[in-house]
Amino acid sequence: MLNFKIERTPAPRWAVVVIPIVAVLVTFLLCSILVLMAGANPFAAFYNFIVTPLSSQVSALEVLVKSTPLILTGMAVTFAFTAGYFNIGAEGQLYAGAIAATWVGITFTNLPGIVMIPLMVVAGFAGGVLWALIPALLKVKLKVDEVVTTLLMNSIIMFFVSFLLNGPWRSPVSGWPQSAEISDAAHFARLFPKSRLHIGFIIALLVVVIVYILIKRTPLGLKMRASGASLTGAQFAGIDTTRTMLIAALVSGGIAGLAGAVEIGGIHFHLIESISNGFGYTGIIVATLGSLHPIGATIAAMFIGLIGTGSQTVSRVLGVPVYLGDVVQNTLLLVTLAMFLLQNYRIKRV
Amino acid sequence: MDTFLVGLIAATLRVATPLIFGTLGELFCERAGILNLGIEGTMFFGAFTGFAVAATSGSVWLGLLAALLSGALAGLLMSLFSVKLGVNQHVSGLGITLLLTALSLYGFRLIFGESQVNPSIEGFKQLSIFSGSPILGPIFSQYLLTYIAIALIPVVGWVIYKTNLGLQIRAVGENPEATDAAGLNVVRLRTLALVIGGSLMAVGGAFLSIAQLGSFTFGIIAGRGWVCIALIIFANWQPNKVLWGALLFGGVSALQLRLQGMGFKLPYEVFLALPYIVTIIALTIGGRNAQAPAAMLKPYRRE
Numbered sequence: 001m002l003n004f005k006i007e008r009t010p011a012p013r014w015a016v017v018v019i020p021i022v023a024v025l026v027t028f029l030l031c032s033i034l035v036l037m038a039g040a041n042p043f044a045a046f047y048n049f050i051v052t053p054l055s056s057q058v059s060a061l062e063v064l065v066k067s068t069p070l071i072l073t074g075m076a077v078t079f080a081f082t083a084g085y086f087n088i089g090a091e092g093q094l095y096a097g098a099i100a101a102t103w104v105g106i107t108f109t110n111l112p113g114i115v116m117i118p119l120m121v122v123a124g125f126a127g128g129v130l131w132a133l134i135p136a137l138l139k140v141k142l143k144v145d146e147v148v149t150t151l152l153m154n155s156i157i158m159f160f161v162s163f164l165l166n167g168p169w170r171s172p173v174s175g176w177p178q179s180a181e182i183s184d185a186a187h188f189a190r191l192f193p194k195s196r197l198h199i200g201f202i203i204a205l206l207v208v209v210i211v212y213i214l215i216k217r218t219p220l221g222l223k224m225r226a227s228g229a230s231l232t233g234a235q236f237a238g239i240d241t242t243r244t245m246l247i248a249a250l251v252s253g254g255i256a257g258l259a260g261a262v263e264i265g266g267i268h269f270h271l272i273e274s275i276s277n278g279f280g281y282t283g284i285i286v287a288t289l290g291s292l293h294p295i296g297a298t299i300a301a302m303f304i305g306l307i308g309t310g311s312q313t314v315s316r317v318l319g320v321p322v323y324l325g326d327v328v329q330n331t332l333l334l335v336t337l338a339m340f341l342l343q344n345y346r347i348k349r350v
Numbered sequence: 351m352d353t354f355l356v357g358l359i360a361a362t363l364r365v366a367t368p369l370i371f372g373t374l375g376e377l378f379c380e381r382a383g384i385l386n387l388g389i390e391g392t393m394f395f396g397a398f399t400g401f402a403v404a405a406t407s408g409s410v411w412l413g414l415l416a417a418l419l420s421g422a423l424a425g426l427l428m429s430l431f432s433v434k435l436g437v438n439q440h441v442s443g444l445g446i447t448l449l450l451t452a453l454s455l456y457g458f459r460l461i462f463g464e465s466q467v468n469p470s471i472e473g474f475k476q477l478s479i480f481s482g483s484p485i486l487g488p489i490f491s492q493y494l495l496t497y498i499a500i501a502l503i504p505v506v507g508w509v510i511y512k513t514n515l516g517l518q519i520r521a522v523g524e525n526p527e528a529t530d531a532a533g534l535n536v537v538r539l540r541t542l543a544l545v546i547g548g549s550l551m552a553v554g555g556a557f558l559s560i561a562q563l564g565s566f567t568f569g570i571i572a573g574r575g576w577v578c579i580a581l582i583i584f585a586n587w588q589p590n591k592v593l594w595g596a597l598l599f600g601g602v603s604a605l606q607l608r609l610q611g612m613g614f615k616l617p618y619e620v621f622l623a624l625p626y627i628v629t630i631i632a633l634t635i636g637g638r639n640a641q642a643p644a645a646m647l648k649p650y651r652r653e
Contacts, residue, residue, distance in 0.1 A: 034456060138630075
């Protein structure tokens with residue numbers, strides 16, 4: 001078993017386009033087994049995954065609603081990973097942003113929307129930066145592994161959210177642990193009638209453009225890419241890698257915080273424990289599927305939003321458990337990871 | 351000794367059990383140079399497989415065996431990506447956690463339907479060793495897996511430090527190039543470590559579903575895998591120190607549950623978050639003399 005070895009050879013150009021398509025096909029093939037186990041037709045299932053969500057305007061917009069936080073966490077992860085900082089903490093930073101935005105929304109209730117919403121966005125970014133600060137400082141100053149610290153910070157903030165919602169912030173009118181609702185002025189404007197799509201999506205697209213410019217067109221981006229490619233190499237080239245990594249880590253945290261802020265202002269309107277359905281972790285999938293390219297990651301986020309919307313249809317129409325969507329999404333990640341290696345390596349029998 | 355303290359000690363051992371299994375499992379992986387972030391999903395998958403097989407076959411022993419095998423499978427999957435293909439360990443580990451979690455949820459709904467009432471089984475029984483004694487009786491009235499977990503600690507220590515296999519696993523985690531040059535198969539050794547590690551993690555998860563709870567809930571693991579990642583640093587990658595970290599964590603959790611039950615109005619979340627905060631502090635202070643395996647996170651590929 002597993003009798004093969006891997007050799008390095010450059011990939012042909014067409015591979016970049018073909019690999020994602022092949023990965024999707026392989027994923028569907030693997031997941032058909034699960035669909036068959038549920039006694040449903042795999043073709044019907046994948047039709048409902050891919051085509052049905054796009055067949056009406058409302059559900060097509062819902063795909064964008066679902067992809068909004070994923071675009072942001074995907075950008076957060078892309079930004080940090082590009083600089084070689086393995087931020088696994090987007091999930092926690094998202095919650096920090098959500099807490100900060102909620103605080104603004106329930107505290108300054110007299111503010112008009114035009115002031116309120118930008119303030120929430122800034123607060124969300126600041127919350128994410130703050131939560132990313134401790135692991136980032138520990139990494140650059142004391143060389144403490146960021147993977148473990150950011151992961152632990154995710155758990156810590158969940159206890160803090162639970163504390164807020166069962167204690168000081170608990171809404172007296174609700175039976176559930178949730179905060180008071182943010183003021184009406186703090187509700188993000190909707191973009192279309194009959195759809196939940198809100199200005200958070202526009203914010204997400206703006207962030208994509210900014211991240212693209214920062215990474216590809218600025219000296220900072222060059223330093224980040226150099227540090228990510230080879231830390232010692234970047235240091236030999238005279239790059240202040242400590243500063244570069246610190247900036248990358250904090251901006252990454254801020255972008256993840258934005259995801260929390262837009263979910264509060266656009267979808268939930270109060271803090272609850274289940275704001276994120278693992279969006280921070282999915283951001284790692286999004287960034288990886290997009291090969292750490294902002295545009296690629298955006299497409300990946302929209303595709304995952306599509307699968308997320310589709311899984312509800314599949315579940316309703318075919319009676320397949322809704323978690324099929326999660327299985328498809330994560331299988332796609334692993335298949336693509338394997339395929340990316342095939343892009344640069346050839347497998348040979350030994 | 352009053353009943354409060356006796357109950358606390360008994361509960362501490364119970365809470366520590368899945369953590370000991372998980373941490374020892376992760377120890378095998380990390381000693382071989384692989385940070386296995388698949389642990390959270392592997393424990394969840396073990397809890398699900400153990401429960402599903404126990405419920406459908408009617409035998410908790412078959413459930414335990416199935417959990418063990420499911421963990422070995424999870425280890426093989428991690429090996430395929432992180433060892434054979436040399437994918438970034440963070441991404442492949444998290445991907446495996448997410449995939450195994452989703453697969454377990456899908457399988458659970460497929461087998462048990464969308465019922466609001468959680469299905470339950472008659473799980474493992476507690477074994478009383480000193481049933482007559484008022485103090486030792488309740489403390490040593492534990493599930494078989496708890497006794498096994500504690501007994502495993504010296505066994506794993508022996509395997510890691512005193513056997514050829516342990517030496518080879520440590521070697522491959524410290525310096526795979528030299529290990530390869532010495533004629534050992536790096537891929538095979540790392541795969542073996544991941545398979546052993548995965549099996550232990552999955553049994554830790556199954557302890558919750560087929561012994562302690564007798565049911566499977568979606569929040570059954572609730573970050574215990576991440577706690578194990580922290581505990582292993584706390585234990586400085588040494589098997590014998592795993593016990594103290596697990597007992598400390600178990601003790602704090604058991605204590606906060608009891609204080610809450612007695613009506614103390616304290617934010618119990620502080621206690622729950624404490625072990626994580628302590629670990630970050632321990633990492634910071636002990637970071638410089640931490641004995642992490644030198645080749646951890648580095649994929650090995652013959653050029």
